[in-house]
Amino acid sequence: MSGRASTPPRMYAWDVGNGHAGVTDDMDTAFSHVDLALRSAATGVCGAVRLVTVSLYGKSEYIVLGIVGHARRDDAGVMWTRW
DSSP states (O other): OOOOOOOOEEEEEEETTTOOEEEEHHHHHHHHHHHHHOOOTTTTTTTEEEEEOOOOOOOEEEEEEEEEEEEETTEEEEEEEOO
């Protein structure tokens, strides 16, 4: 054993205001899920993709490291802001 602490995985949590949500290890997949969910959503519904990691404190939870993208459904379609 090397004595080094393992690095928690970085993943992408995504959610949409119409109830769709999930977690994946691929950022492009997270963006695709949000985009697809918003295409069939009502105007004004928003979604986000967040960079997350798992808690190392024994809790089953994700720790948000930052938002990497935000989208909103408007009359013209899905409008994205990415960071």
